Amino acid sequence: MHEMALAESIVGILEDQARVQNYARVRTVWLEVGPFANVEIEALRFSFDVVTRGTLAEGARLECDSPAARAWCMPCGESVAIAQRFDACPLCGGHQLQVTSGDEFRVKELEVD
Numbered sequence: 549m550h551e552m553a554l555a556e557s558i559v560g561i562l563e564d565q566a567r568v569q570n571y572a573r574v575r576t577v578w579l580e581v582g583p584f585a586n587v588e589i590e591a592l593r594f595s596f597d598v599v600t601r602g603t604l605a606e607g608a609r610l611e612c613d614s615p616a617a618r619a620w621c622m623p624c625g626e627s628v629a630i631a632q633r634f635d636a637c638p639l640c641g642g643h644q645l646q647v648t649s650g651d652e653f654r655v656k657e658l659e660v661d
Contacts, residue, residue, distance in 0.1 A: 617650025
């Protein structure tokens, strides 16, 4: 369950940014989690609730946005949305796709006091 380590990393980011931006409390954390990031969202929510106890983010909401993955189709010369790795191009049916997004895992936005 690497989600616990990910949640601890998020708290580290929040604490670092609190020192830089001078805030005392985090109310909401918005994450961007790509479909290929290998993150179980419910496990991450549980882990976040556990590791934020006694920190500036205790009780904070965790919002996760999961944008669609994209790939570059070499025959079409187009960027296309894909549901999983090794999918065929939805435009031409070819398999010469280079994944360009989908493994993101980042803090996108914070609501703080």
